[in-house]
Amino acid sequence: MTTPLADFRAGLLAVFPTVAAAVPFALILGQQATAKGLTPAEMLAMSSIVFAGSSQLIAVGLWSTPAPIAALALMAFLVNLRHTLMGASLSGKIAHFGSLRWLAAFLLTDEAWALSERRALDRPISRTFYFTVALTMFVCWQVASVLGTVFGAYLEHPEAWGLDFAFPAIFIALALGFWRGARRTGPVLVASAVVAVAVHATVPGAWYVIAGAIAGILAAVITAPREQATEALAGEATR
Amino acid sequence: MTIDPVNFAAILAMGALTYFTRILGFLVADRLPKSGPVRVALDALPPAVLVAVIAPIVMAGPIEAAAGVVVLVLALRLPLIATVAVGVAVAALLRFAFL
Known part of the structure; x- marks a missing residue:
């Protein structure tokens, strides 16, 4: 049995590397959005309502004035369809969340999903663990993508620092747990x-x-x- | 600090369809049998999705492949944060040396 405090600490520890990987990505997203004429408020709206990194970055690439609503929506659907597979796998493991499952679904990201599946190999996923991971990602994503609209110009070549490799590195390490x-x-x-x-x-x-x-x-x-x-x-x- | 209504409509449409992809799996899973081939498929899903996400990134070039192998070996020994830090450093060094 684990206590909520222990689950909270385990969640923070688990999410830390993924936050470190997501923050540069969000900064670039904000910078690209500014280049397309999106305002910081629009960036915040997109990050909090859509909250799905790759689809947001592609959306910003497709953005024009007026916004091509149907193309953007269809693209988001196709890019995020992988969440359906993730949700199907996670569903039974968080059945005890009750109606909080619908909030858990809103906060579902590749990272929160992968960390939770890894956790589920060892012990049940508690609400505290899941929401510590998912909400930390959510808050950091909002802050970093808005900061990117302000400071993103200074981070033009993140691949020279290897930062784009953080995401696959996390997933390789997590994938090993499923061997x-x-x-x-x-x-x-x-x-x-x-x-x-x-x-x-x-x-x-x-x-x-x-x-x-x-x-x-x-x-x-x-x-x-x-x-x-x-x-x-x-x-x-x-x- | 303004929000254009057309931009906001696009954001709402993206958000609605993205949330749909997120709840669809939950809705489908509740109606699936809990044994047999479906159970085998759901058990295999996490590694299958992870590898499908990773493989094209790692196969993008020799530097990514080399850094990927380094991460694979390190992950057997080190905690996640150290693995990621070294993996990022290796990718950066290889690019600095060869690009």
Whole structure:
């Protein structure tokens, strides 16, 4: 059993690297938004209402006057469709949140999801842990993207500092936690990586995440032994 | 400090569809069976999504691939924050040396 204070501290500790990775990204977003003529207030509105980094950055790239509403909305839908897969996986693990699940869904980001799934491997995800992670990301995202509209001009080449590599580094480290042996996890990783890279190289947009994820899932189902479903249930009871 | 109404409408439309993608998974998951192939698929989902996000970034070039391998090895030993810090430093150094 963990106490709320321990969960709060665990959440802060877990979210710290992802905040450090997201802040430069948000600063660049703010800077790009200013270049497109968006005001700090509009940046704050977008960061708090949409709250989804990649789709916001692409949106700013597409922005013109007057705003192409339908194209922006459709793009956001397609880029963020991966959240549907994440939500489907997370749903049962936060079923005990009750109606707070709908707020949890609003605050769902790649980072909050990945940290929570990693946490769920060891122990149940408490409300305190999830909302500590998710709300910290939310607040930092607002502050940094608005600051970017003011100071972003000073951060023009973040890739020279390797800052763009923080995000994949976090995900590589988290992905290791899901290793369940070459027989069970190997096919998932290979199928997902190969299809994601192939689709990324050939199809524009964010389809590669969905395509890679579906390929990985199919590989798991195809290569799973018949008795694995019962094993998984038994394993859960003893865990 | 102004908000243009057309810009605000675009932001609201983006936000509405983004929230839809976020609750859709919850709504679907509540109606899925909890055993058999669907269970295997849901168990495989986190690593499948993570790898699909990572793979194209790491395969973007030799520097990203090398930094990715360094991170992979470090992550077996070091806590997350140290792994990320060293990974970022390695990517920056390699770019400084070779670009």
